[in-house]
Amino acid sequence: MLLAYLWGIENELENMSKQELIEQLLTLQKSNQKLESSNQKLESSNQKLESSNQKLESSNQKLEFSNQKLDFVNQKKDQDIAKKEDDIARLNIIVANLQRMLFGSKKERFINKSKDQLALSFEEFASQEALADDTPVKEKITYERKKSSKHTGRNKLPENLPVTEEFIEPKDLTEDMVKLGEEITEILEYTPAQFFKRRIIRPKYVNKNTQEIKIAELPSRPIEKCLAGNSVLTHILVSKYVDHLPLYRQQQIFKRADIEIAPSTIDSWVALTGNLLVPLYDRMVEYVKHQRYLQADETTLKVLDKNKKGKIHLGYLWVYHAVESKLCVFDYQKGRGTDAPRQMLTDYRGALQTDGYKVYNHYCLSKEIKHLACWAHARRYFEKALMQDKKRASYVLEEIQKLYAVERKIADLTAEERHEVRLEEALPIINNLGKWMHRERNMVLPKSLIGKAIEYCTKLWSSLMTYLENGNYHIDNNAIENKIRPVAIGRKNYLFAGSHNGAQRTAMFYTFFANCKLNGVNPEKWLNKVLEVIADYPCNKLQDLFPENLEV
Numbered sequence: 001m002l003l004a005y006l007w008g009i010e011n012e013l014e015n016m017s018k019q020e021l022i023e024q025l026l027t028l029q030k031s032n033q034k035l036e037s038s039n040q041k042l043e044s045s046n047q048k049l050e051s052s053n054q055k056l057e058s059s060n061q062k063l064e065f066s067n068q069k070l071d072f073v074n075q076k077k078d079q080d081i082a083k084k085e086d087d088i089a090r091l092n093i094i095v096a097n098l099q100r101m102l103f104g105s106k107k108e109r110f111i112n113k114s115k116d117q118l119a120l121s122f123e124e125f126a127s128q129e130a131l132a133d134d135t136p137v138k139e140k141i142t143y144e145r146k147k148s149s150k151h152t153g154r155n156k157l158p159e160n161l162p163v164t165e166e167f168i169e170p171k172d173l174t175e176d177m178v179k180l181g182e183e184i185t186e187i188l189e190y191t192p193a194q195f196f197k198r199r200i201i202r203p204k205y206v207n208k209n210t211q212e213i214k215i216a217e218l219p220s221r222p223i224e225k226c227l228a229g230n231s232v233l234t235h236i237l238v239s240k241y242v243d244h245l246p247l248y249r250q251q252q253i254f255k256r257a258d259i260e261i262a263p264s265t266i267d268s269w270v271a272l273t274g275n276l277l278v279p280l281y282d283r284m285v286e287y288v289k290h291q292r293y294l295q296a297d298e299t300t301l302k303v304l305d306k307n308k309k310g311k312i313h314l315g316y317l318w319v320y321h322a323v324e325s326k327l328c329v330f331d332y333q334k335g336r337g338t339d340a341p342r343q344m345l346t347d348y349r350g351a352l353q354t355d356g357y358k359v360y361n362h363y364c365l366s367k368e369i370k371h372l373a374c375w376a377h378a379r380r381y382f383e384k385a386l387m388q389d390k391k392r393a394s395y396v397l398e399e400i401q402k403l404y405a406v407e408r409k410i411a412d413l414t415a416e417e418r419h420e421v422r423l424e425e426a427l428p429i430i431n432n433l434g435k436w437m438h439r440e441r442n443m444v445l446p447k448s449l450i451g452k453a454i455e456y457c458t459k460l461w462s463s464l465m466t467y468l469e470n471g472n473y474h475i476d477n478n479a480i481e482n483k484i485r486p487v488a489i490g491r492k493n494y495l496f497a498g499s500h501n502g503a504q505r506t507a508m509f510y511t512f513f514a515n516c517k518l519n520g521v522n523p524e525k526w527l528n529k530v531l532e533v534i535a536d537y538p539c540n541k542l543q544d545l546f547p548e549n550l551e552v
Contacts, residue, residue, distance in 0.1 A: 234527045240494070288322050288328075292351065315332060317484075352369050356459070377477075392450050409421070438458075521552065
């Protein structure tokens with residue numbers, strides 16, 4: 001069919017004249033030109049359209065980038081807001097703790113008022129007339145109380161005090177009167193401490209025949225050719241390490257009694273006395289190291305150090321308390337690292353009770369040491385968490401109160417009886433508390449106060465249960481914290497030790513006086529007695545001079 005159409009066009013062209021063909025050709029050229037122009041316009045339009053599409057695509061990309069940037073900015077703002085809210089919460093907790101330290105009670109006693117004290121709403125039982133009537137009502141209350149018929153009177157003065165008598169006669173004449181008796185009034189008076197000279201006189205004798213001279217030996221003295229006697233040295237040391245009076249204050253007190261003592265002189269007295277007592281201290285250290293149940297803790301002590309920037313070094317007093325033998329040792333170390341307790345704990349065998357400080361864990365990896373944790377330290381974390389999560393913290397504190405109630409109940413029992421009661425009453429409480437902590441551990445924020453409290457207990461759980469194994473073990477190491485308390489009082493007064501040697505000497509004297517307190521011995525009488533005999537005392541019998549062994 002296409003061939004027929006082409007054959008028809010060819011015949012039609014053959015029948016046209018030349019002029020018609022030219023006109024037809026011109027018409028066809030014009031049509032082609034129009035078509036070409038239309039194509040060019042269409043192509044230009046396509047190019048413009050393509051350019052618009054490219055611009056639109058570029059705008060979309062910019063918009064998408066802007067949206068991404070805006071999302072990033074919003075995320076960062078959200079993170080900043082969350083961080084600021086966490087910082088505000090943390091700072092509020094710090095402020096609350098500081099306010100409590102400054103103005104609040106220092107006790108950690110916990111009372112759950114929601115259970116111990118019920119709030120009753122009586123208004124719902126009142127009538128409408130009673131609620132509407134606000135007229136004040138006067139009520140007369142009477143009660144009876146028992147009053148002891150015997151009055152104890154004033155405290156009696158000790159019988160062994162020296163007595164000075166003062167007679168006061170009536171102002172009127174009494175020549176014609178008969179004496180019926182006397183009324184005696186006793187008043188406690190005080191004479192400030194007085195210094196006196198102790199003059200030792202040793203007569204010399206000579207044999208007329210042999211010309212031999214004899215004279216008595218001078219009594220042994222702790223410091224040769226020292227101006228101070230034993231009583232003065234004892235008073236200085238007890239005043240500083242028991243009564244927390246710095247040496248410069250003691251010098252001021254001496255000055256009021258017209259006794260001038262140079263600071264370097266009194267410092268040398270303390271140092272020389274300390275050197276004399278070092279063997280006794282070393283013997284105490286050896287005795288403590290061989291005990292089978294120790295409590296350990298550490299506290300800070302500032303020390304002057306000329307080789308250090310700022311000239312103040314923060315050292316540590318490490319304390320070891322032998323619970324059963326009532327013996328305590330202070331040891332000064334420059335740091336708080338793993339090497340600090342090495343001298344005491346390297347060869348130690350027995351039970352060691354501490355807080356959660358990680359250095360102790362290093363030594364408790366030994367099979368020879370059984371670690372006991374402290375429930376008082378664990379309780380302290382939850383007590384701090386009360387302000388943040390009262391419900392969880394209150395529950396734990398109530399359970400720990402039950403454990404301490406068991407301890408109060410068994411305080412006067414034998415070790416075997418205490419062990420049995422703990423397994424019967426305390427063990428179920430601890431097991432239930434352990435299950436609760438395991439469940440709640442994943443439901444609290446790790447960095448929150450309650451999260452830290454639960455994490456602390458979880459890591460030490462086996463050590464917290466160890467006290468159940470032996471009736472002689474304590475539930476906490478509060479006993480050793482009582483030994484550290486005098487250090488906190490002392491460093492507020494004398495501020496720092498003069499040197500590292502002085503810090504170790506401080507540890508030694510704290511050791512002596514802590515043991516006096518543990519055994520109910522008067523520290524002044526004990527030290528005075530020791531200074532009388534220590535210079536000539538046999539080294540193999542130094543344990544006889546321990547406060548619990550020496551009669552004063």
